[in-house]
Amino acid sequence: MIKVHLKIKRFNPEKDKKPWWGEYDVEVEPTDRVLDAIHEVKWNIDGTLALRRSCAHGVCGSDAMRINGRNRLACHRLIRDEIQNGQITIEPLLGLRVIKDLIVDMEPFFAHYRSIMPYLVNDTDPGPRERLQSPEDRARFDDTTKCILCAACTTSCPSFWARGEYVGPAAIVQAHRFIFDSRDQGAAERLEVLGDSNGVWRCRTVFNCTEACPRGIEVTKAIGEVKQAIATGKVR
């Protein structure tokens, strides 16, 4: 067991005028996850600490937060990989309103997600069985099927910090998943949404999103491919 000093940014809008740092010493294994250390605080030191988490195994994407200044999933990062001089700093995601402590208002994020029609658009008769697709056509968008909507990419993006109306990397990744699906027929509508002033052109190719994605999705590349599809009018 090792001692870890956790510095957690706290904010309760019902009580606090501005955010403050809560500091806690916990004993955890180096191979424990950052989430375990936060649980230690919540369960044994200060039950008022608020955070989201569900599966706690990197699948549901609900515990995205800033760990040592970078967007990460708390259930995805080990103590030994994050501890710096005996300390780990934890803050809520940037660019979204803090509801309490580590919980941010995800509604604007999901509104952007809904705006790109994240479902298969095809009104033709699928026939007696499912719509068939070649392995090559399936592979074309395989990478962007991995998104878990944790918002780590969108809230690491300077363009999103500056302008909340920007659809953001996650919505573009989700759009990419359908635009390049050979079974889908809604690409033109999605590209229209993404081609407007709050669409893909706000991306400045900073690569924060690619670096933040806990699923290793090539986010900036996907955004680049959508930009090309809009610029050339060709979906390849």
Add this chain to the structure above:
Amino acid sequence: MSALISTVRASLSYRGREGHWLWLLHRVSGLGVLLFLILHVAGMSSAFISIEIHDRLLEMYKTPLFSIGELALAFGLIFHAVNGTRIAILELKPELWQKQQLATRLAIIIVVLLAAPTIIIMALGSINAFFGPAAGH
């Protein structure tokens, strides 16, 4: 205004990798070059209003503060051009994204190779003008 402040604060507090810091420097250098253009156009235009004001401005441009500004301008221009080219290439060829760290290092090397001699020559010229035998004449 509060959106601008929160964005600047977020940009400085987020611990992004090289792409993040180059983006920040790209913005700062872009704004710096824009400031120069405004000063330049305003300075040149002043000749239409009054030759005296124009001459006074030209004298002001010869002060050490503006000489340091010129060095920053040279760096800003070179950095903005080279980094802009890096971004344009990555935008046009998204499949090259895995080479982005290499592209970043190359951009930094090119900036240093272009900016170092330029700044040294300019700085030597300024030092000579302020402290050399012809200083004050």
